[in-house]
Amino acid sequence: MASQMTEISVDCHDPERLSSFWCAVLGWVVVHQESGLVEIAESPPDDAALLEAVRSGPVVPTMFFAQVPEDKVAKNRVHFDVSPVDVSQQEEVERILALGATRADVGQTGGESWTVLADPRGQRVLRAAQPGSGPLLAVSGLALDLPIETERLILRPHRMDDLDDLERFHGDPDVVRYVPWPVRDRAATEETLRVKLTQTELVAHGQWLVLAVEVRATGRVVGEVLLKWASDRQGEVGFAFARDAQGQGYAAEAASAILRLAFDDLGFHRVTAVVVEGNAPSARLLTRLGFRQEARFVDGVHFKGAWVTQLVFALLDEEWRVR
Numbered sequence: 001m002a003s004q005m006t007e008i009s010v011d012c013h014d015p016e017r018l019s020s021f022w023c024a025v026l027g028w029v030v031v032h033q034e035s036g037l038v039e040i041a042e043s044p045p046d047d048a049a050l051l052e053a054v055r056s057g058p059v060v061p062t063m064f065f066a067q068v069p070e071d072k073v074a075k076n077r078v079h080f081d082v083s084p085v086d087v088s089q090q091e092e093v094e095r096i097l098a099l100g101a102t103r104a105d106v107g108q109t110g111g112e113s114w115t116v117l118a119d120p121r122g123q124r125v126l127r128a129a130q131p132g133s134g135p136l137l138a139v140s141g142l143a144l145d146l147p148i149e150t151e152r153l154i155l156r157p158h159r160m161d162d163l164d165d166l167e168r169f170h171g172d173p174d175v176v177r178y179v180p181w182p183v184r185d186r187a188a189t190e191e192t193l194r195v196k197l198t199q200t201e202l203v204a205h206g207q208w209l210v211l212a213v214e215v216r217a218t219g220r221v222v223g224e225v226l227l228k229w230a231s232d233r234q235g236e237v238g239f240a241f242a243r244d245a246q247g248q249g250y251a252a253e254a255a256s257a258i259l260r261l262a263f264d265d266l267g268f269h270r271v272t273a274v275v276v277e278g279n280a281p282s283a284r285l286l287t288r289l290g291f292r293q294e295a296r297f298v299d300g301v302h303f304k305g306a307w308v309t310q311l312v313f314a315l316l317d318e319e320w321r322v323r
């Protein structure tokens with residue numbers, strides 16, 4: 001006998017709101033509630049009865065909503081399919097929209113038998129199909145679409161075997177002069193690589209997505225691009241490339257790809273970049289990409305033992321689209 005699933009846990013901002021939405025959609029009830037936690041189920045489970053039911057056959061899992069501080073940004077990894085019981089698809093879609101759901105675009109053509117909805121905080125995507133023709137509502141879990149491929153490059157999460165390539169530029173004083181890292185030896189590069197292995201998602205404000213930039217023709221990692229989810233629909237980019245890989249347009253190609261991700265896929269409104277004055281190649285690259293210099297903070301930060309002036313560059317989604 002294998003195990004059976006008894007609970008589905010959903011991290012969210014507002015457990016009360018989301019659980020009452022799902023109670024209304026499914027006709028379920030709240031069976032347990034405490035600070036930041038709400039459990040809903042088809043019917044109130046009694047522990048002994050639940051154990052008996054689990055032993056005798058499949059059970060309908062309860063849903064457990066747990067409050068977490070971060071907002072949603074990455075595409076969902078899970079979705080729920082639900083079907084109407086005794087009404088048409090259109091009626092059920094209208095009812096669920098009235099409960100606070102919104103219509104969602106996941107690339108559907110309009111010819112599908114299902115409808116896509118997002119729940120009240122866009123936490124999950126719901127697809128509504130015709131009764132009897134498959135699922136009505138699907139809550140969809142979509143990750144960042146990685147790797148990103150461009151003409152000459154692959155932007156992908158780091159791997160442990162990138163260490164040799166990373167050591168080449170993390171240990172180069174010329175490359176790190178204007179970035180906030182020290183010159184790193186192999187051990188320090190390995191330590192930072194272990195952190196990079198985890199920087200593959202954007203699920204909370206302040207988090208950085210860090211991607212290795214691999215040249216398709218050689219398989220060598222020549223640099224890295226970074227995208228921070230700074231705040232609601234705001235991002236920040238960063239980049240660093242090995243000295244012998246500069247001056248070939250690789251940074252521009254990789255940065256354009258990360259901006260496409262930010263504006264086109266994640267729907268960001270504004271992306272910034274902060275440059276230490278004197279870092280001319282970086283300022284040139286940002287200008288070529290369409291960024292405007294917005295601010296100049298004189299002695300804005302104490303950086304590597306001295307006060308330095310910072311230049312803040314920014315690009316808006318509408319500027320990106322008409323560049």
Ligand SMILES: CC(C)(COP(=O)(O)OP(=O)(O)OC[C@H]1O[C@@H](n2cnc3c(N)ncnc32)[C@H](O)[C@@H]1OP(=O)(O)O)[C@@H](O)C(=O)NCCC(=O)NCCS
Pocket residue numbers: 174175176178179238239240241242245246247248249250251252253274275276279281282284285
């Ligand atoms: C900032 C940095 C990424 C810019 O790299 P870069 O190689 O100069 O930028 P690009 O990839 O856009 O390459 C552009 C240059 O390549 C040339 N080039 C050659 N072939 C090219 C091609 N096929 N396509 C585009 N440009 C090409 C361009 O003419 C341009 O030269 P120019 O800057 O002398 O005018 C790089 O200097 C770097 O890694 N610096 C160290 C880390 C750092 O400071 N990061 C920024 C922190 S804010």
